[in-house]
Amino acid sequence: MNISSNGKMLVMATKALSVKWAETADSWKDTKSHEFEQKFLTELMAGVDRAVPVFDDLDKLISKVRSDCE
Secondary structure (H helix, E strand, O other): OOHHHHHHHHHHHHHHHHHHHHHHHHHHOOOHHHHHHHHHHHHHHHHHHHHHHHHHHHHHHHHHHHHHHO
């Protein structure tokens, strides 16, 4: 189990979502589009940015626990 790789998969999925949103935003330009981006996507991107270092820290912690238990 590698938690860090799960964090990397989350980043890749978020980047893919960002690309799809950019494509969508080209044709959906109104108040609701802006609200959607601010309410959901901006928060999601910020949350992923904050979570990635935690994935790395958890991976290191689990590795240490395994090592200490052997």
